[in-house]
Amino acid sequence: MTSKPLGVFKDSAALSLGVELELQLVSKRDFDLTRGATDLLGSLEYDERFGEIKLEITESMIEISTLARSTVDGIAADLVGLRDTLRQHCERNNIGVSGGGTHPFHHWPERRICPGDRFNELYQRYGYLAKQFTVFGQHIHVGCTSADDAIWLTQALGVYVPAFIALSASSPFVDGVDSFYQSARLNAVSAFPLSGQCPPLGSWQEFTEHFAFLQACGIAQGIKDLYWDVRPKPEFGTVEIRVCDTPLSIEQATSLAALAQSLARWLLRNRPPLHTAKQAHVARYNKFQACRYGLEAMISDPVDFGQIPLRQTLTDLLEAVSEDALALDCAHWLSPLKQLVAENTGDAAWLRAKEKQHGNLNDVVREASDRLLGKSNHSQGKTT
């Protein structure tokens, strides 16, 4: 294995956006995960007008990633275009596509690593964890005009990791059972040695020194080895939020991108004090709370001390960024999030309601697939 240099931070347009969604490939017979990503992509004729459709680590996953866009509406159009391209191609090959952070009942030993040196290297390094990594997340890129801004934003967004987890949580079922978590997906990510929070670094200079240290110790070869919750992405000139489950609908994924853009603007505009060293002590606990309880989580405050209900924090946050959302012309995408927080109609609750309705998880995935592909009439977050 050879170390890859970090490279220079490529400045990008301020607050530009990009979204990646990892999606589930399911059998239309029983809605279990199926294999076939490599052949599916091999036979796809598509001119990349909405972004890319790519392989992920196992044959049961596929990733769509939008082009860099300045507006949330642009992201929404790309996601719909990518979703429809994938849907048409999958229909021709009798494969279903679904959102959700975990597949509710797949059997991980049946997963197959995609061909390719990088995937094989990951399998050799992490063994069975690589197959268990068949979990599905949404990554949101926010463009930064300078490397120092990117590091500052990485730290600042770290405080809001529980908010993104709770709003996107869509992985309550694992191995066919209710995990009690709202987002069980992140437990699969936590097993990797370089997962977690970005250390309290204050500038691009400190970040490059830290990365050089990791390389010198033989811990990381490239930036892709860092599975941090929020990390800078020098080659794109962005900060990447990586904690979201893939939502059950394209609309919800777009709303999360709108929140990321509005929040980043609000943070960069107000530059609140960060208390990164103190936050580092409570970050893991707060993340667990959000994964386990979702909107009911109690978030520890290491500055003013005590615990605050996440629902309260989220209500205040969505109010606080409203002005920025208006300025960015994406306020209409935040309304569904406000409704979700007020009515507790997140994706995890929807999945549980469906399981209760059908009494089995096959039908849950069937309905989830219809929902992602826009075949059902579910309005945002409705459970019936």
Added chain:
Amino acid sequence: MPLRALWESLLERLFFLPPFPESIDSLALFSLLLVVGLLIGEWLHAHARWPKVIGYVLAGILFGPSLLGWISIEALAQARPIADAALGLLMMEVGRRLDLNWLRSNPELLRSTFADITLSFVLIFVFALGLVGLTPAWAAATAAVTMASAPAVVLLTIEESRAQGLVTERIILHTAISSAASFVAFALVLGIVHAEQSEDWLNAVMHPLWVVVGALLVGGIGTWLALRIAKTLPKGSLAQVFVLIACALLAVGIARMLAVPVFLSLFLMGVLLASRDRQQTLRYTELPEGHWLLAIVLFVIVGASLPWQEFTWLAGLQALGLLLVRAAAKAGAMAWSGGSLPLPKRLLVGMGIQPLSATAVFMAYEIASLYPEVGRSALTLPLFAAAMMELVGPALCRLALHRSGECESGDRSRGGIA
């Protein structure tokens, strides 16, 4: 025989003893077929990596009337209900996998399945008529019997390889569609054979109708009952599995009573189950691993039923010719039909649908039994073709799955499934 003499001498003194058993008990026969097939299948699989199905068929050939004769003609007749049950369950599974929605959403599949059906039937018919010299009716019967892929072999090979992917799905679809087409051709051929052999127009018209309507009725009753009862039970429960199997076996029984082909009735039951189950009552209910148990016996019986004792070099060459024509038809259909799947992968689908087996043998015997004096010799060609393909087909199917990279990888370090 000293054992018989001893038994009969004891019978005079021990009044509770039954008369000396003249034939083997059905259950004992079942277990013997099972163990013998299992041992040979497992041995070949472990030592030569051959598909297990080949081992089961070899066991049947070895112990059947053609070679050692341990499985007699009478024993074969006695074991027929078990073979019918096994074939019925497998045919129902294939029917359940016939996804008509997929065909509707993908014109390239319509093209390739239509090309496969048409080319296979026409080329085999022309070969049998022109080169072998059969009459049009028997040439049509030969084409009807051999045009389709073998659903049971394909399904078991895919299960054994734990294959999954685009090539695998297409192999299943092609097998199901070509089976359906061959059943239609089979029904028509029944009428043609009647017309040619006896000029009995009533039977020529009524027999195909009886077969098709009867099978549809039997399949329909099985489906209706299965869905009706299963609806009252928890989804995916073991009770639902039992209901599905019980209804399938009931359909097998009724089909046997009405002299309607079991394979057709159960195939239609599978198709109806898949298309009529709007509330997904039985959609996710799978047959338990135990159906392998019946499949082993099925293939041992099929192996024993093959008429190797009538083998001649000429018949062998003709059968080989038929298989080559059939292979060319299937490969040609896949190459011609185009589509998004690359050509090498489409040719692998063509290779995967080569098997020819139990359904062909049963169909051939069904037609031959109509006019035994001519039928048996007229259908030597498809029977030998099936006999040869019994041994090669599973290997070809497995090779296609393996080459497509969709089955279990032997090398665990490369990330295949364990």
